[in-house]
Amino acid sequence: MxxxxxxxxxxxxxxxxxxxxxxxxxxxxxxxxxxxxxxxxxxxxxxxxxxxxxxxxxxxxxxxxxxxxxxxxxxxxxxxxxxxxxxxxxxxxxxxxxxxxxxxxxxxxxxxxxxxxxxxxxxxxxxxxxxxxxxxxxxxxxxxxxxxxxxxxxxxxxxxxxxxxxxxxxxxxxxxxxxxxxxxxxxxxxxxxxxxxxxxxxxxxxxxxxxxxxxxxxxxxxxxxxxxxxxxxxxHFDKESALRVYAEKAGTFVSDRQVGRWVRAGEELGFIYDSFSGNVIEKVVSPAAGLLTGLRRHPLLFEGDLILRVNRRM
Structure with missing residues:
Protein backbone atom coordinates (compact mmCIF):
# COMPACT_ATOMS: atom_id res chain seq x y z
CA MET A 1 0.00 0.00 0.00
CA HIS A 236 34.62 -4.20 12.27
CA PHE A 237 36.38 -0.83 12.50
CA ASP A 238 36.40 1.76 15.27
CA LYS A 239 37.27 5.43 14.90
CA GLU A 240 40.93 4.85 15.78
CA SER A 241 41.37 2.41 12.88
CA ALA A 242 40.86 5.17 10.29
CA LEU A 243 43.86 6.83 8.66
CA ARG A 244 43.25 9.80 6.36
CA VAL A 245 45.41 11.36 3.68
CA TYR A 246 45.04 15.08 2.93
CA ALA A 247 46.37 17.01 -0.05
CA GLU A 248 49.68 18.71 0.62
CA LYS A 249 49.23 20.88 -2.47
CA ALA A 250 46.33 22.04 -4.63
CA GLY A 251 45.88 20.55 -8.08
CA THR A 252 44.10 17.85 -10.06
CA PHE A 253 43.80 14.47 -8.35
CA VAL A 254 43.58 11.37 -10.55
CA SER A 255 43.16 7.77 -9.39
CA ASP A 256 42.06 4.54 -11.05
CA ARG A 257 41.64 2.68 -7.75
CA GLN A 258 38.31 1.36 -6.47
CA VAL A 259 37.00 1.60 -2.92
CA GLY A 260 36.62 -1.71 -1.11
CA ARG A 261 40.01 -3.16 -2.05
CA TRP A 262 42.76 -4.05 0.39
CA VAL A 263 45.92 -1.99 -0.03
CA ARG A 264 49.49 -2.25 1.20
CA ALA A 265 51.38 0.36 3.19
CA GLY A 266 53.04 2.72 0.72
CA GLU A 267 51.00 1.46 -2.24
CA GLU A 268 50.50 4.06 -4.96
CA LEU A 269 46.84 5.14 -5.06
CA GLY A 270 46.90 8.22 -7.29
CA PHE A 271 48.64 11.42 -8.33
CA ILE A 272 48.12 15.14 -7.93
CA TYR A 273 48.99 17.10 -11.08
CA ASP A 274 49.63 20.79 -11.49
CA SER A 275 46.41 21.94 -13.16
CA PHE A 276 48.29 24.36 -15.45
CA SER A 277 51.60 22.70 -16.35
CA GLY A 278 50.47 19.07 -16.07
CA ASN A 279 53.48 18.11 -13.94
CA VAL A 280 53.09 15.53 -11.18
CA ILE A 281 53.43 17.45 -7.93
CA GLU A 282 52.49 14.73 -5.44
CA LYS A 283 52.27 10.94 -5.45
CA VAL A 284 49.50 9.76 -3.14
CA VAL A 285 50.23 6.52 -1.29
CA SER A 286 48.45 4.45 1.32
CA PRO A 287 49.50 5.40 4.87
CA ALA A 288 49.10 1.79 6.08
CA ALA A 289 47.93 -1.66 5.09
CA GLY A 290 44.16 -1.83 5.26
CA LEU A 291 40.83 -1.47 3.49
CA LEU A 292 40.40 1.50 1.16
CA THR A 293 37.06 2.70 2.50
CA GLY A 294 36.89 6.18 0.97
CA LEU A 295 38.36 7.99 -2.04
CA ARG A 296 38.01 11.48 -3.49
CA ARG A 297 36.25 11.51 -6.88
CA HIS A 298 36.14 15.23 -7.70
CA PRO A 299 39.48 15.87 -9.40
CA LEU A 300 40.07 19.49 -8.38
CA LEU A 301 41.27 19.99 -4.84
CA PHE A 302 42.78 22.56 -2.53
CA GLU A 303 45.62 22.10 -0.10
CA GLY A 304 44.26 20.26 2.94
CA ASP A 305 41.34 18.56 1.16
CA LEU A 306 40.65 14.95 2.12
CA ILE A 307 41.89 12.53 -0.55
CA LEU A 308 41.33 9.08 0.91
CA ARG A 309 40.69 6.99 4.00
CA VAL A 310 42.19 3.61 4.84
CA ASN A 311 40.97 1.54 7.78
CA ARG A 312 43.36 -0.87 9.47
CA ARG A 313 42.20 -4.23 10.79
CA MET A 314 41.46 -4.11 14.51
Missing amino acids: IRNLLCMTAPVREGFEIPCHEIGPKSSHPALALVAGLHGDEINGVFILSRLADFLNSVEAGNYPDLRLIKRVLIIPAVNVLGVNMRSRTWPFDKSDINRMFPGSTIGETTQRIAYAVLEATKRADYRIDIHTASADFEEVPQVRLHGPSDAERVTARMFGLPAIMERSLSPVFTTTMMSSWKAWPGQSFVLRVGQAGTVQLDHCQRVFRALLSFLGRTGVLEGVRIAVEDEDIC
Whole structure:
Protein backbone atom coordinates (compact mmCIF):
# COMPACT_ATOMS: atom_id res chain seq x y z
CA MET A 1 0.00 0.00 0.00
CA ILE A 2 1.21 3.49 -0.85
CA ARG A 3 0.16 6.31 1.44
CA ASN A 4 1.25 9.88 2.00
CA LEU A 5 3.32 10.32 5.11
CA LEU A 6 2.80 14.06 4.95
CA CYS A 7 0.90 16.49 2.70
CA MET A 8 1.75 20.19 2.75
CA THR A 9 0.73 23.21 0.72
CA ALA A 10 3.10 25.27 -1.41
CA PRO A 11 3.11 29.05 -1.93
CA VAL A 12 1.86 28.72 -5.53
CA ARG A 13 -0.14 25.98 -7.27
CA GLU A 14 0.06 22.35 -6.12
CA GLY A 15 1.22 21.28 -2.70
CA PHE A 16 3.67 18.44 -2.16
CA GLU A 17 3.52 15.01 -0.61
CA ILE A 18 6.00 12.60 0.96
CA PRO A 19 4.85 9.11 -0.09
CA CYS A 20 5.78 5.86 1.62
CA HIS A 21 5.21 2.14 1.08
CA GLU A 22 3.63 -0.08 3.74
CA ILE A 23 4.08 -3.68 2.68
CA GLY A 24 3.21 -6.95 4.41
CA PRO A 25 0.77 -8.06 7.12
CA LYS A 26 -0.90 -5.29 9.09
CA SER A 27 0.48 -4.74 12.59
CA SER A 28 0.65 -2.06 15.26
CA HIS A 29 4.14 -1.09 14.10
CA PRO A 30 6.50 -2.13 11.30
CA ALA A 31 9.12 -4.79 11.91
CA LEU A 32 11.48 -2.86 9.65
CA ALA A 33 11.54 0.82 8.68
CA LEU A 34 13.83 2.01 5.88
CA VAL A 35 14.50 5.67 5.09
CA ALA A 36 16.51 7.38 2.34
CA GLY A 37 16.72 10.77 0.73
CA LEU A 38 17.01 12.91 3.85
CA HIS A 39 19.45 14.74 1.60
CA GLY A 40 18.15 15.39 -1.89
CA ASP A 41 21.39 14.51 -3.70
CA GLU A 42 21.73 11.03 -2.17
CA ILE A 43 20.28 9.22 -5.17
CA ASN A 44 21.80 5.80 -4.47
CA GLY A 45 19.56 5.37 -1.43
CA VAL A 46 16.45 6.61 -3.23
CA PHE A 47 17.07 4.14 -6.06
CA ILE A 48 17.78 1.20 -3.73
CA LEU A 49 14.62 1.69 -1.69
CA SER A 50 12.38 2.27 -4.71
CA ARG A 51 13.66 -1.01 -6.18
CA LEU A 52 13.21 -2.79 -2.85
CA ALA A 53 9.62 -1.56 -2.62
CA ASP A 54 8.93 -2.84 -6.13
CA PHE A 55 10.43 -6.23 -5.26
CA LEU A 56 8.51 -6.64 -2.00
CA ASN A 57 5.26 -5.59 -3.69
CA SER A 58 5.95 -8.29 -6.29
CA VAL A 59 6.46 -10.80 -3.47
CA GLU A 60 3.11 -9.76 -1.99
CA ALA A 61 1.48 -10.17 -5.41
CA GLY A 62 2.69 -13.78 -5.58
CA ASN A 63 5.26 -13.29 -8.34
CA TYR A 64 7.90 -15.07 -6.25
CA PRO A 65 6.19 -18.26 -4.98
CA ASP A 66 9.17 -19.31 -2.84
CA LEU A 67 9.16 -16.05 -0.87
CA ARG A 68 6.71 -14.83 1.75
CA LEU A 69 6.71 -11.49 3.55
CA ILE A 70 5.64 -12.37 7.07
CA LYS A 71 6.25 -9.04 8.83
CA ARG A 72 5.36 -5.44 8.05
CA VAL A 73 7.90 -3.24 6.22
CA LEU A 74 7.76 0.56 5.94
CA ILE A 75 9.79 2.17 3.15
CA ILE A 76 10.29 5.93 2.69
CA PRO A 77 12.41 6.22 -0.49
CA ALA A 78 12.80 10.01 -0.36
CA VAL A 79 12.18 12.33 2.59
CA ASN A 80 13.50 15.49 0.94
CA VAL A 81 11.22 15.16 -2.10
CA LEU A 82 11.69 18.73 -3.28
CA GLY A 83 15.45 18.46 -2.86
CA VAL A 84 15.50 15.33 -5.02
CA ASN A 85 13.43 17.05 -7.71
CA MET A 86 15.65 20.14 -7.68
CA ARG A 87 18.96 18.29 -7.24
CA SER A 88 19.53 20.05 -3.93
CA ARG A 89 21.11 18.39 -0.91
CA THR A 90 19.26 20.66 1.51
CA TRP A 91 15.61 21.75 1.66
CA PRO A 92 15.40 24.09 -1.37
CA PHE A 93 13.47 26.97 0.22
CA ASP A 94 15.67 27.80 3.20
CA LYS A 95 18.70 25.51 2.61
CA SER A 96 18.16 23.74 5.94
CA ASP A 97 19.35 20.17 6.55
CA ILE A 98 16.37 17.93 7.39
CA ASN A 99 18.73 15.58 9.22
CA ARG A 100 19.43 18.38 11.70
CA MET A 101 15.75 18.98 12.52
CA PHE A 102 14.91 15.94 14.65
CA PRO A 103 12.88 15.14 16.68
CA GLY A 104 10.87 17.80 14.86
CA SER A 105 7.60 19.46 15.78
CA THR A 106 3.98 19.59 14.61
CA ILE A 107 3.97 23.38 14.89
CA GLY A 108 7.48 24.18 13.71
CA GLU A 109 8.82 25.24 10.34
CA THR A 110 8.42 22.97 7.32
CA THR A 111 11.53 20.83 7.81
CA GLN A 112 10.70 20.32 11.50
CA ARG A 113 7.23 19.07 10.54
CA ILE A 114 8.76 16.71 8.01
CA ALA A 115 11.20 15.38 10.63
CA TYR A 116 8.37 14.86 13.11
CA ALA A 117 6.27 12.90 10.59
CA VAL A 118 9.20 10.66 9.64
CA LEU A 119 10.11 9.97 13.26
CA GLU A 120 6.51 9.17 14.23
CA ALA A 121 6.24 6.68 11.38
CA THR A 122 9.54 4.89 12.06
CA LYS A 123 10.43 5.09 15.76
CA ARG A 124 8.47 2.01 16.91
CA ALA A 125 10.00 -0.34 14.33
CA ASP A 126 12.03 -3.29 15.59
CA TYR A 127 14.77 -2.48 13.07
CA ARG A 128 15.44 0.96 11.56
CA ILE A 129 17.75 1.65 8.61
CA ASP A 130 18.82 5.08 7.34
CA ILE A 131 20.58 5.05 3.95
CA HIS A 132 23.07 7.79 3.08
CA THR A 133 25.92 8.47 0.69
CA ALA A 134 29.10 10.46 1.06
CA SER A 135 29.33 13.90 -0.56
CA ALA A 136 29.38 14.61 -4.29
CA ASP A 137 33.20 14.85 -4.09
CA PHE A 138 33.89 11.62 -2.19
CA GLU A 139 33.01 7.93 -2.57
CA GLU A 140 32.52 5.51 0.34
CA VAL A 141 32.59 1.72 0.24
CA PRO A 142 29.14 0.27 1.08
CA GLN A 143 29.21 -0.08 4.86
CA VAL A 144 27.18 -0.32 8.04
CA ARG A 145 27.63 2.52 10.51
CA LEU A 146 26.84 2.08 14.18
CA HIS A 147 26.46 5.04 16.54
CA GLY A 148 26.83 4.24 20.23
CA PRO A 149 25.74 0.65 19.51
CA SER A 150 24.40 -2.00 21.84
CA ASP A 151 25.92 -5.49 21.80
CA ALA A 152 22.82 -6.68 19.94
CA GLU A 153 23.36 -4.07 17.21
CA ARG A 154 26.97 -5.17 16.79
CA VAL A 155 25.81 -8.74 16.19
CA THR A 156 22.90 -7.78 13.93
CA ALA A 157 25.09 -5.50 11.79
CA ARG A 158 26.84 -8.59 10.44
CA MET A 159 23.55 -9.80 8.97
CA PHE A 160 23.89 -7.32 6.10
CA GLY A 161 27.03 -9.07 4.90
CA LEU A 162 28.66 -5.79 3.85
CA PRO A 163 32.47 -5.66 3.99
CA ALA A 164 32.84 -2.92 6.61
CA ILE A 165 31.14 -2.11 9.91
CA MET A 166 32.15 1.31 11.24
CA GLU A 167 31.53 2.12 14.89
CA ARG A 168 31.28 5.67 16.21
CA SER A 169 30.30 7.19 19.54
CA LEU A 170 26.98 9.04 19.63
CA SER A 171 28.49 12.52 19.77
CA PRO A 172 26.47 15.55 20.97
CA VAL A 173 27.08 16.90 17.45
CA PHE A 174 24.46 14.39 16.24
CA THR A 175 21.79 15.24 18.83
CA THR A 176 19.38 16.62 16.22
CA THR A 177 19.79 13.77 13.70
CA MET A 178 17.26 11.03 13.00
CA MET A 179 19.68 8.42 14.32
CA SER A 180 19.93 10.18 17.68
CA SER A 181 16.13 10.36 17.94
CA TRP A 182 15.83 6.68 17.00
CA LYS A 183 18.26 5.70 19.75
CA ALA A 184 15.81 6.97 22.36
CA TRP A 185 13.39 4.18 21.40
CA PRO A 186 13.55 0.39 21.81
CA GLY A 187 14.77 -1.49 18.77
CA GLN A 188 17.94 -1.47 16.70
CA SER A 189 19.15 1.34 14.43
CA PHE A 190 21.64 1.30 11.55
CA VAL A 191 23.05 3.71 8.98
CA LEU A 192 24.13 2.36 5.60
CA ARG A 193 26.56 4.56 3.67
CA VAL A 194 26.66 3.83 -0.04
CA GLY A 195 29.01 5.40 -2.54
CA GLN A 196 28.87 8.99 -3.75
CA ALA A 197 26.13 11.64 -3.88
CA GLY A 198 24.57 12.94 -7.07
CA THR A 199 24.56 9.73 -9.09
CA VAL A 200 23.36 6.12 -9.22
CA GLN A 201 26.31 3.74 -8.84
CA LEU A 202 24.76 0.50 -10.02
CA ASP A 203 27.38 -1.87 -8.57
CA HIS A 204 27.04 -0.30 -5.12
CA CYS A 205 23.24 -0.24 -5.36
CA GLN A 206 23.03 -3.90 -6.35
CA ARG A 207 25.36 -4.86 -3.53
CA VAL A 208 23.28 -3.03 -0.93
CA PHE A 209 20.03 -4.36 -2.42
CA ARG A 210 21.37 -7.90 -1.89
CA ALA A 211 22.51 -6.92 1.60
CA LEU A 212 18.98 -5.75 2.47
CA LEU A 213 17.49 -9.01 1.17
CA SER A 214 19.99 -10.92 3.29
CA PHE A 215 19.01 -8.81 6.29
CA LEU A 216 15.29 -9.37 5.65
CA GLY A 217 15.89 -13.11 5.52
CA ARG A 218 18.11 -13.35 8.58
CA THR A 219 15.79 -11.26 10.74
CA GLY A 220 12.77 -13.34 9.77
CA VAL A 221 10.94 -10.56 7.96
CA LEU A 222 11.08 -12.29 4.57
CA GLU A 223 10.74 -16.06 4.48
CA GLY A 224 12.41 -18.19 1.82
CA VAL A 225 15.49 -16.07 1.13
CA ARG A 226 18.47 -18.17 0.11
CA ILE A 227 21.30 -16.99 2.33
CA ALA A 228 24.92 -17.81 1.52
CA VAL A 229 26.55 -19.95 4.17
CA GLU A 230 29.89 -18.22 3.72
CA ASP A 231 29.95 -14.48 4.29
CA GLU A 232 32.58 -12.32 2.64
CA ASP A 233 35.30 -10.97 4.89
CA ILE A 234 33.45 -8.60 7.26
CA CYS A 235 35.64 -6.22 9.23
CA HIS A 236 34.62 -4.20 12.27
CA PHE A 237 36.38 -0.83 12.50
CA ASP A 238 36.40 1.76 15.27
CA LYS A 239 37.27 5.43 14.90
CA GLU A 240 40.93 4.85 15.78
CA SER A 241 41.37 2.41 12.88
CA ALA A 242 40.86 5.17 10.29
CA LEU A 243 43.86 6.83 8.66
CA ARG A 244 43.25 9.80 6.36
CA VAL A 245 45.41 11.36 3.68
CA TYR A 246 45.04 15.08 2.93
CA ALA A 247 46.37 17.01 -0.05
CA GLU A 248 49.68 18.71 0.62
CA LYS A 249 49.23 20.88 -2.47
CA ALA A 250 46.33 22.04 -4.63
CA GLY A 251 45.88 20.55 -8.08
CA THR A 252 44.10 17.85 -10.06
CA PHE A 253 43.80 14.47 -8.35
CA VAL A 254 43.58 11.37 -10.55
CA SER A 255 43.16 7.77 -9.39
CA ASP A 256 42.06 4.54 -11.05
CA ARG A 257 41.64 2.68 -7.75
CA GLN A 258 38.31 1.36 -6.47
CA VAL A 259 37.00 1.60 -2.92
CA GLY A 260 36.62 -1.71 -1.11
CA ARG A 261 40.01 -3.16 -2.05
CA TRP A 262 42.76 -4.05 0.39
CA VAL A 263 45.92 -1.99 -0.03
CA ARG A 264 49.49 -2.25 1.20
CA ALA A 265 51.38 0.36 3.19
CA GLY A 266 53.04 2.72 0.72
CA GLU A 267 51.00 1.46 -2.24
CA GLU A 268 50.50 4.06 -4.96
CA LEU A 269 46.84 5.14 -5.06
CA GLY A 270 46.90 8.22 -7.29
CA PHE A 271 48.64 11.42 -8.33
CA ILE A 272 48.12 15.14 -7.93
CA TYR A 273 48.99 17.10 -11.08
CA ASP A 274 49.63 20.79 -11.49
CA SER A 275 46.41 21.94 -13.16
CA PHE A 276 48.29 24.36 -15.45
CA SER A 277 51.60 22.70 -16.35
CA GLY A 278 50.47 19.07 -16.07
CA ASN A 279 53.48 18.11 -13.94
CA VAL A 280 53.09 15.53 -11.18
CA ILE A 281 53.43 17.45 -7.93
CA GLU A 282 52.49 14.73 -5.44
CA LYS A 283 52.27 10.94 -5.45
CA VAL A 284 49.50 9.76 -3.14
CA VAL A 285 50.23 6.52 -1.29
CA SER A 286 48.45 4.45 1.32
CA PRO A 287 49.50 5.40 4.87
CA ALA A 288 49.10 1.79 6.08
CA ALA A 289 47.93 -1.66 5.09
CA GLY A 290 44.16 -1.83 5.26
CA LEU A 291 40.83 -1.47 3.49
CA LEU A 292 40.40 1.50 1.16
CA THR A 293 37.06 2.70 2.50
CA GLY A 294 36.89 6.18 0.97
CA LEU A 295 38.36 7.99 -2.04
CA ARG A 296 38.01 11.48 -3.49
CA ARG A 297 36.25 11.51 -6.88
CA HIS A 298 36.14 15.23 -7.70
CA PRO A 299 39.48 15.87 -9.40
CA LEU A 300 40.07 19.49 -8.38
CA LEU A 301 41.27 19.99 -4.84
CA PHE A 302 42.78 22.56 -2.53
CA GLU A 303 45.62 22.10 -0.10
CA GLY A 304 44.26 20.26 2.94
CA ASP A 305 41.34 18.56 1.16
CA LEU A 306 40.65 14.95 2.12
CA ILE A 307 41.89 12.53 -0.55
CA LEU A 308 41.33 9.08 0.91
CA ARG A 309 40.69 6.99 4.00
CA VAL A 310 42.19 3.61 4.84
CA ASN A 311 40.97 1.54 7.78
CA ARG A 312 43.36 -0.87 9.47
CA ARG A 313 42.20 -4.23 10.79
CA MET A 314 41.46 -4.11 14.51
